[in-house]
Amino acid sequence: MTVYGVGLGPGEADLVTVRGKRVLDAVDTVYSPGRLSRSVAREYVPESALGDLDFPMTRDPEQLRTAWRTAADVVADAAADGDVAFVTLGDPNVYSTFGHLRRTLSAFHPGVDVEVVPGVSAVTAFATALGVEIEAGTGLSLREAADGAAPTGPDRMILFKVTDAVATDEKLTAAGYDVRYGRRLFMEQGETVVTSDPTDVAERDYYTLAYAEKRGIERDLATAEFDDAGTERSA
Incomplete structure (x- = not known):
């Protein structure tokens, strides 16, 4: 069986x-x-x-x-x-x-x-919950950040188990990152919180994620523009 x-x-x-x-x-x-x-x-x-x-x-x-x-x-x-x-x-x-x-x-x-x-993971569902677009060609690292840890290096990171958001935020901000937090994303149990303020998620909670992105990174987004007649032009 x-x-x-x-x-x-x-x-x-x-x-x-x-x-x-x-x-x-x-x-x-x-x-x-x-x-x-x-x-x-x-x-x-x-x-x-x-x-x-x-x-x-x-x-x-x-x-x-x-x-x-x-x-x-x-x-x-x-x-x-x-x-x-x-x-x-x-x-x-x-x-x-x-x-x-x-x-x-x-x-x-x-x-x-x-x-x-397989199941939908909060590690992927975070992008929708936080309103983040991970565009084609983007490098994205998954790291653990329990107890105030703040791994650095990659331009974009998903951090999970963010159990001391205030300490993590202080370190990441000093290292040149902008950070957004999501707690209990797409969960029926508990209050869902999406915020850029670490004090909003200061209480220890195993189900807190963060998205950290280095300030000033260049983005190369594929776009298309249209003229008045509706003809597509490359952008």
């Missing part, structure tokens, strides 16, 4: 993909790693088909390994009797808890088939 890693999107139930919904309709059991992903899955799966797995928020390697092994054992046992799904916010392959489960299944339950169903 098969374990499906299903990306639920950023958190709004109607951003689950058609394929993801089809898998959730078909499997016998759906496991979630937390209340936010569970609340989205509940829109598509009856409560009786939902199961919880414990993935503790800790850096203790022994505690993490134990939790991953326990979760993999539970999922593998369920998959012996039918197809199951593991749901996660965003995309299963982008900074996701699912990666730990998949690697542990591969190590201890190599006979279990695993398939991934």
